[in-house]
Amino acid sequence: MQLTFYGHSTLSVTVNGKTVLFDPFFTGNPSAKDIDIEKVKADFIFITHGHGDHTADLVSVAKKTGALCVAAAEVVGWLKKNGVENVHPLNHGGPVDFGFGKARGVNAVHSSSFSDGSYAGNPLGFVFTTPKGNFYMAGDTALTMDMQLIPLWAKLDFAILPIGGNYTMDPADAIHAADFIKCNKIFGIHYNTWPIVQIDTEKAKADFAAAGKQLLLPNPGETIEL
Numbered sequence: 001m002q003l004t005f006y007g008h009s010t011l012s013v014t015v016n017g018k019t020v021l022f023d024p025f026f027t028g029n030p031s032a033k034d035i036d037i038e039k040v041k042a043d044f045i046f047i048t049h050g051h052g053d054h055t056a057d058l059v060s061v062a063k064k065t066g067a068l069c070v071a072a073a074e075v076v077g078w079l080k081k082n083g084v085e086n087v088h089p090l091n092h093g094g095p096v097d098f099g100f101g102k103a104r105g106v107n108a109v110h111s112s113s114f115s116d117g118s119y120a121g122n123p124l125g126f127v128f129t130t131p132k133g134n135f136y137m138a139g140d141t142a143l144t145m146d147m148q149l150i151p152l153w154a155k156l157d158f159a160i161l162p163i164g165g166n167y168t169m170d171p172a173d174a175i176h177a178a179d180f181i182k183c184n185k186i187f188g189i190h191y192n193t194w195p196i197v198q199i200d201t202e203k204a205k206a207d208f209a210a211a212g213k214q215l216l217l218p219n220p221g222e223t224i225e226l
Ligand code: NI
Pocket: 049, 051, 110, 111, 140, 167
């Protein structure tokens, strides 16, 4: 599996020959200022919730790539209203077989609305099980006991967790989350985009290492092998 980070919560995972893009936010994303949106590829786009820092470029990227957009039914409804037809509604539950692997919608403790204030359903995380490996994209979430369910469904190779605090988990809670999901390889997102989610990344890495875990924080534009 390969992971390309674009900044904030925008990233793609290439697994089993398909590229899965998450939460496309390029316009107005200070972390993505050097990313060429025209070069962003996607066979699938999974959207965790409706907030602008997860959907700002969703409609344009969906139309440009023709990717299958997978999200809560309310997000799918909004996409259809905006002329995106290649969609699959999901809610807490699953798994659903998407060919490259299966995806399950899981709880995220957060909120979800669009920038215009319209309702976007419940926020979601996603658990993927594929022949090439398993991973969890938490989306925006606080630490929640529900994360303890995830090992029932998947032995994770890595997990993508928010670590910026304020709106989501901070590094200390992400370490607890890593214990809950029984995964020691964590990819951090949703940090250092703005001062309100600023963290000390060296301290975070050291705290993860002291807990016997790895915190991966590549620069926007970097691709890593997982
Ligand atoms: Ni959010």
